Amino acid sequence: MTELLTGAQILRRTLVDAGVSVMFGYPGGAIMPFYDALHGGDGLRHILVRHEQAAAHAADGYARAGNRVGVCVATSGPGATNLVTGLATAHMGASPVLAITGQVARPMLGKDAFQETDVVGVTMPVTKHNVLVRDVEDLADEVRDAMAIAMEGRPGPVLVDVPKDVQNQKAEYKEPGAGSREQGKTSDRRYDDAAIQQAARLIAEAKRPLLMIGRGVIVSGAYAELRALAERTGMPVITTLLGISAFPQSHELHLGMPGMHGEVHINKAIQAADLLVGIGMRFDDRVTGNTATFAPRAKIVHVDIDGAAIGRTVRCDVALVGDARGIVQQLLAHVAPRDCVPWRQEIAALMHQREESFAGGLSPEVILSALADVTGGRCTVVSDVGQHQMWVAQRYPFQRPNTHITSGGLGAMGFAVPAAMGVRLARPDEPVWAISGDGGFQMNMAEIATMVQEGVEVKLAIFNNGYLGMVRQWQQFFHGGRYSNTPIWSPDYVKLAGAYGIPGWRVKKATEVTDALREANERPGPTLVELVIEQEANVFPMIVPGGSLSEPLEAAPAQT
Numbered sequence: 368m369t370e371l372l373t374g375a376q377i378l379r380r381t382l383v384d385a386g387v388s389v390m391f392g393y394p395g396g397a398i399m400p401f402y403d404a405l406h407g408g409d410g411l412r413h414i415l416v417r418h419e420q421a422a423a424h425a426a427d428g429y430a431r432a433g434n435r436v437g438v439c440v441a442t443s444g445p446g447a448t449n450l451v452t453g454l455a456t457a458h459m460g461a462s463p464v465l466a467i468t469g470q471v472a473r474p475m476l477g478k479d480a481f482q483e484t485d486v487v488g489v490t491m492p493v494t495k496h497n498v499l500v501r502d503v504e505d506l507a508d509e510v511r512d513a514m515a516i517a518m519e520g521r522p523g524p525v526l527v528d529v530p531k532d533v534q535n536q537k538a539e540y541k542e543p544g545a546g547s548r549e550q551g552k553t554s555d556r557r558y559d560d561a562a563i564q565q566a567a568r569l570i571a572e573a574k575r576p577l578l579m580i581g582r583g584v585i586v587s588g589a590y591a592e593l594r595a596l597a598e599r600t601g602m603p604v605i606t607t608l609l610g611i612s613a614f615p616q617s618h619e620l621h622l623g624m625p626g627m628h629g630e631v632h633i634n635k636a637i638q639a640a641d642l643l644v645g646i647g648m649r650f651d652d653r654v655t656g657n658t659a660t661f662a663p664r665a666k667i668v669h670v671d672i673d674g675a676a677i678g679r680t681v682r683c684d685v686a687l688v689g690d691a692r693g694i695v696q697q698l699l700a701h702v703a704p705r706d707c708v709p710w711r712q713e714i715a716a717l718m719h720q721r722e723e724s725f726a727g728g729l730s731p732e733v734i735l736s737a738l739a740d741v742t743g744g745r746c747t748v749v750s751d752v753g754q755h756q757m758w759v760a761q762r763y764p765f766q767r768p769n770t771h772i773t774s775g776g777l778g779a780m781g782f783a784v785p786a787a788m789g790v791r792l793a794r795p796d797e798p799v800w801a802i803s804g805d806g807g808f809q810m811n812m813a814e815i816a817t818m819v820q821e822g823v824e825v826k827l828a829i830f831n832n833g834y835l836g837m838v839r840q841w842q843q844f845f846h847g848g849r850y851s852n853t854p855i856w857s858p859d860y861v862k863l864a865g866a867y868g869i870p871g872w873r874v875k876k877a878t879e880v881t882d883a884l885r886e887a888n889e890r891p892g893p894t895l896v897e898l899v900i901e902q903e904a905n906v907f908p909m910i911v912p913g914g915s916l917s918e919p920l921e922a923a924p925a926q927t
């Protein structure tokens with residue numbers, strides 16, 4: 368006789384059979400049958416976070432670091448709505464997250480029942496797919512389909528909403544059938560040959576070509592292919608914020624980050640280029656500045672798995688829709704060896720030393736080079752949102768693939784601390800550093816308790832400038848220096864660490880940085896380092912929002 372399981376037990380079995388071993392969540396009334404099914408079992412570890420937003424960010428970090436589905440769980444109503452920022456972050460960051468939410472029982476649906484929120488409605492614009500499961504017979508296949516959708520094409524978040532009575536209904540558990548969607552990439556596919564040849568011709572003819580690569584290269588694992596393409600053609604490589612660590616930073620062809628906080632010679636190169644080959648990136652406004660003046664001399668070849676991204680913000684001369692790895696492989700067969708030495712020399716001549724605004728104090732440069740030294744580059748850096756995020760992107764010498772993780776698309780403050788927990792669980796063998804500002808850190812610092820309770824070893828660094836720094840910088844530059852609600856008080860972070868029972872250090876001088884970071888890196892368990900930096904330091908260079916890449920600011924503009 369086949370054994371009948373409850374919906375909750377089926378949900379658990381489905382996840383385990385799909386290879387899920389860790390998930391992040393928070394219980395509540397409408398999801399209690401599922402939590403009951405988790406009790407005492409093994410093979411599926413549940414990390415109890417302190418806020419559902421953290422569960423979604425942690426699942427996102429896990430997904431990005433592990434290139435697989437990250438799972439988060441919440442109850443109905445407030446539990447589910449607390450996931451929204453995390454889902455939106457995963458949506459913009461192309462990260463495969465599965466959210467499972469409890470829902471009120473079917474007879475209560477639509478009756479404004481206690482903790483009833485139409486979460487399918489609320490999350491529709493921030494998920495790739497979402498579904499309310501009304502019949503336990505469909506539950507396992509809905510979860511499997513959702514997981515496959517999360518991974519296929521441009522990855523993204525999905526949500527499965529399960530009414531409480533469906534969790535209690537009984538049904539037979541059906542093993543994954545032949546009918547369910549296939550997971551996996553399609554790198555043996557053939558792409559549009561004519562477009563590939565046209566792209567190869569443009570690459571051969573261009574005098575000033577540039578490769579611009581984004582997170583799509585990381586998602587498709589196209590590191591070797593990209594490197595081969597760059598080395599065969601001599602094209603300099605620009606990595607977008609989300610493309611950082613898709614190409615070794617120290618490689619002679621690597622230039623750095625473009626756009627709003629890109630180095631001047633990089634943006635000037637874009638403006639002088641006669642060909643841009645964009646791969647796995649979406650030409651967003653932080654990259655292009657004013658699109659009317661962006662790369663005025665360049666033909667654009669755009670490779671992306673998301674057809675909707677092509678032609679959306681900038682013109683496109685050759686469109687290639689598909690997996691970056693497969694397309695670059697195919698392109699390599701048509702690209703003849705060349706070098707771009709005169710062009711590279713031209714770019715090198717545009718480089719100049721920038722005056723730093725750090726008058727002997729603790730500079731991000733000193734901090735980030737010390738971190739690279741003490742970790743020997745063997746770590747993943749998860750950054751939050753703000754000035755510190757830009758300093759990390761500009762200065763940390765990322766060498767290994769997918770070792771830089773940040774909320775680049777949504778720009779959600781509070782991301783780094785919980786996301787780093789997910790990264791660490793996906794990468795238990797290497798240090799994971801969460802770098803936050805004093806503002807973003809205070810958004811999700813409650814997760815230190817999760818780290819302690821669950822033994823998740825995250826290293827926490829706080830760049831404390833006493834301000835919501837990036838907003839203060841904009842107020843200084845564009846709002847007459849009126850610092851409206853950007854000074855921000857912090858608790859004593861060393862005492863805070865003590866309250867959670869973890870070691871903490873406060874660093875004020877450049878000479879103390881290396882020792883503190885080394886100790887924090889080497890001590891087992893979570894550790895915290897507060898770095899007291901100059902309060903009004905600014906991120907340079909800067910393109911004024913909506914301005915042209917040709918007009919960088921390298922010092923604060925005159926007050927308006």
Ligand SMILES: Cc1ncc(C[n+]2csc(CCOP(=O)(O)OP(=O)(O)O)c2C)c(N)n1
Nearest residue numbers: 753754755778780804805806807835836837
């Ligand atoms: C959730 C959220 N709220 C508001 C913002 C707007 N914002 C962008 S950067 C920033 C300041 C960040 O301050 P802090 O965390 O101290 O980092 P810093 O810029 O000083 O390095 C703010 C408020 C945001 N990105 N995310």
